[in-house]
Amino acid sequence: MKISRFEVIRVALPFDAGRTPIVASGARDAYNAASPELRRMETLLVKLTDEQGREGWGEAFGHLINPVTFAALAGPVGRWFSGVEFLPTMDGIAAVRDAADRALHAFGRTGPVLFALSAIDTALWDLAAQAAGEPLYRWMGGKRETIDVYASLVSYDNDPDEVARQVQRAARAGFKRLKLHETEHAAIVAAREALPKEIALAVDVNCPWQVAEAVTRVAALNGIGLEWIEEPVWPPDDLDGLAQVRRQGVPVSAGENASGVAGFRQAFASGAIDIAQPSLAKIGGFTGMREVIAMAGEYRVQVMPHCFYYGPGLLATAHVVATLPQTAALEVPWLQWPTALHVYQHAVPSMRMPDLPGLGFQPDAAVLQEFTIDRAVLV
Numbered sequence: 001m002k003i004s005r006f007e008v009i010r011v012a013l014p015f016d017a018g019r020t021p022i023v024a025s026g027a028r029d030a031y032n033a034a035s036p037e038l039r040r041m042e043t044l045l046v047k048l049t050d051e052q053g054r055e056g057w058g059e060a061f062g063h064l065i066n067p068v069t070f071a072a073l074a075g076p077v078g079r080w081f082s083g084v085e086f087l088p089t090m091d092g093i094a095a096v097r098d099a100a101d102r103a104l105h106a107f108g109r110t111g112p113v114l115f116a117l118s119a120i121d122t123a124l125w126d127l128a129a130q131a132a133g134e135p136l137y138r139w140m141g142g143k144r145e146t147i148d149v150y151a152s153l154v155s156y157d158n159d160p161d162e163v164a165r166q167v168q169r170a171a172r173a174g175f176k177r178l179k180l181h182e183t184e185h186a187a188i189v190a191a192r193e194a195l196p197k198e199i200a201l202a203v204d205v206n207c208p209w210q211v212a213e214a215v216t217r218v219a220a221l222n223g224i225g226l227e228w229i230e231e232p233v234w235p236p237d238d239l240d241g242l243a244q245v246r247r248q249g250v251p252v253s254a255g256e257n258a259s260g261v262a263g264f265r266q267a268f269a270s271g272a273i274d275i276a277q278p279s280l281a282k283i284g285g286f287t288g289m290r291e292v293i294a295m296a297g298e299y300r301v302q303v304m305p306h307c308f309y310y311g312p313g314l315l316a317t318a319h320v321v322a323t324l325p326q327t328a329a330l331e332v333p334w335l336q337w338p339t340a341l342h343v344y345q346h347a348v349p350s351m352r353m354p355d356l357p358g359l360g361f362q363p364d365a366a367v368l369q370e371f372t373i374d375r376a377v378l379v
């Protein structure tokens with residue numbers, strides 16, 4: 001198989017998080033999902049076309065760093081893959097990825113170079129599964145035709161009443177598993193108390209606390225019934241700190257900010273986490289994701305992939321979840337989209353996997369064109 005066309009597309013789509021609108025100051029309008037000023041969310045897409053006209057899609061991380069990842073894709077990383085030939089098998093992709101990793105390793109084993117490789121890797125797996133005529137999860141040996149989805153709420157600014165209102169709104173939509181992005185005890189407890197016991201609640205705090213404070217705060221949450229506490233420690237690679245927090249009785253998750261596959265190897269060896277959260281668009285696509293899953297199996301750590309994506313990264317993560325045990329669910333941003341890029345973008349409590357060969361990502365051409373903010377083509 002030969003890549004005959006390499007396209008990079010940066011898209012920004014309006015969304016609604018159901019919160020009180022704040023007049024945006026402009027410059028921060030597309031920073032990250034936690035900001036109440038944010039009204040559009042970006043996705044950075046790669047489309048690879050082979051000589052038969054098949055189109056493989058991938059997504060790269062993300063948000064504020066998108067212009068840098070875009071430059072890597074439109075520049076040296078994309079150029080390496082333009083015109084590349086590979087066998088459309090798992091071994092064939094492994095060989096081309098290994099060659100690319102060796103050629104590009106000096107430019108960073110994580111960060112925007114790895115984010116760019118993640119999108120390309122995802123598109124290569126999409127193309128190979130299309131050539132094999134199978135949906136990607138089945139090509140990887142996955143059996144789950146329907147997967148659970150958990151609603152990942154944006155931050156509602158630690159306002160207990162607002163947080164309680166929002167979790168009830170998600171519960172009414174049928175979600176059995178939810179995740180907050182709040183840090184204050186009162187807001188977290190308000191969410192837990194607003195929900196029936198059978199609805200699982202996790203909390204993502206996004207690396208706010210030094211170890212001593214994290215230990216105190218997480219110990220205070222022990223017993224309220226959280227599914228996990230996500231990234232409780234600053235800096236995110238303080239693995240001994242995470243291991244200390246783990247001893248407070250609340251399961252600890254992390255991994256979206258791991259420094260590549262090597263970062264997970266260290267996290268597992270340090271006993272730092274109960275739940276590993278590799279992020280497909282950051283960790284090296286399916287290749288990196290599958291390495292982490294294999295390692296997690298050796299250490300008997302559960303895998304619950306990170307996914308705050310709405311483009312091909314969302315579908316690709318769904319295919320990964322479909323290969324994992326029933327306990328694994330797909331994270332989906334709990335947002336409303338006035339205009340959707342594709343049919344799988346709207347968050348629903350359980351998702352039926354696509355039947356099409358490959359990822360099954362079929363963007364609406366008119367929406368894609370209307371909301372594209374930057375584009376590059378390499379041939």
Ligand SMILES: [Mg+2]
Nearest residue numbers: 204230256306
């Ligand atoms: Mg997170």
